Amino acid sequence: MNKKQIVGLIAAAVVFVFVYGSSMLIQSFAGQSQQGGYFNKLLSSMEDPSVNFPTDPFVGVIPVEGTIQASSSSSSLLPEEGYNHSKTLKLIDSLEDDSNNKGILLYVNSPGGGVYESEELYQRLLKYKENTQRPVWTYMANMAASGGYYISMASDKVIANSQTWTGSIGVIISLTNYKELMDKVGVKSVLFTSGKNKSMGNGGVDMTEEQAKIFQSLVDEPYENFVNIVAKGRKMSAEKVRPLADGRIYTAKQALQNNLIDGISGYEEAQNQLEETLEESVEFYTPSSSASPFASLFSLAKQYNRSDAEKLADLMEIKESGVPMYYAAIGE
Helix, strand or coil: CCHHHHHHHHHHHHHHHHHHHHHHHHHHHHHHHCCCCHHHHHHHHHHCCCCCCCCCCEEEEEEEECCECCCCCCCCCCCCCCCCHHHHHHHHHHHHHCCCEEEEEEEEEECEEEHHHHHHHHHHHHHHHHHHCCCEEEEEEEEEECHHHHHHCCCCEEEECCCCEEECCCCECCCCCCHHHHHHHCCCCCCCCCCCCCCCCCCCCCCCHHHHHHHHHHHHHHHHHHHHHHHHHCCCCHHHHHHHCCCCEEEHHHHHHCCCCCEECCHHHHHHHHHHHHCCCCEEECCCCCCCCCHHHHHHHHHHCCCHHHHHHHHCCHHHCCCCEEECCCCC
8 A cells, every 4th residue: 555545544534533523513412402402592692793893984785685584594504695684683783883884775686575574674774764863775786576675665765776676566475275186196185173264275175265355365454565665665655656566577767767766876886876975985894794613513413403394394485485475476
């Protein structure tokens, strides 16, 4: 055996020991997490480090990218991607408390999301404006539709890229009914309920006319709220907004023609406009936080401890959620 072969064997052995040892450690921590939740608390503290803001005047850039919904899981070995609802709300709190912060620039690239989360973020932005008297602007990237447009209505000014798709003002509930398929294969859904409408939306039974009306009412109420939010944000009457709010997507040019946005420009130009409005030189700072080097390892341990039901829930597509959504279901 030559020298290169010996070195290769040693390297392979080191890798094996590290991987095996890490696996055992992970499973050990996962087991401990079932006994009092100490591990989950430790992981939570490691995944939520504080953000260090600039010491000079700055505008906080808040990215809202992906589906606006509460995170179902933080157990990933990879860096966190997409929208994180709880962290975004905490970030706004931190910006409000920082005296060097001069405003917020929302960077929206989202097809929308949950009615609840969209409303919560919208209200939090309004609270920031009321408490600080600082401006909130929105810049729309590829898409700022439905819930992505909804949250933009908290802004003092809305600017879109020339290629932005926006609008989709409306509400959707998506369900799947597979009763015909079940009938074909000889499978029957058996349900024991406390009332005739308790099983409404179940995919294994036919929906009654009454249940369809109930679901429609669950759409109509948040839709009226959406129309009023747009009317308030764009300083228009609800009667003028309603014809525009049929769920359609608008290009940036169409949105501008309909007074749904204030302007069309590139991102840097939008920053320059906001800086001119502030009448002072500011840094545009996108807060980012890096978790502890050990956080990814512990996240994997948390993954070991999740039930099959939790993992399955993570795989469910948003369009089949069965709850009202401010969501642009393009191509679905």
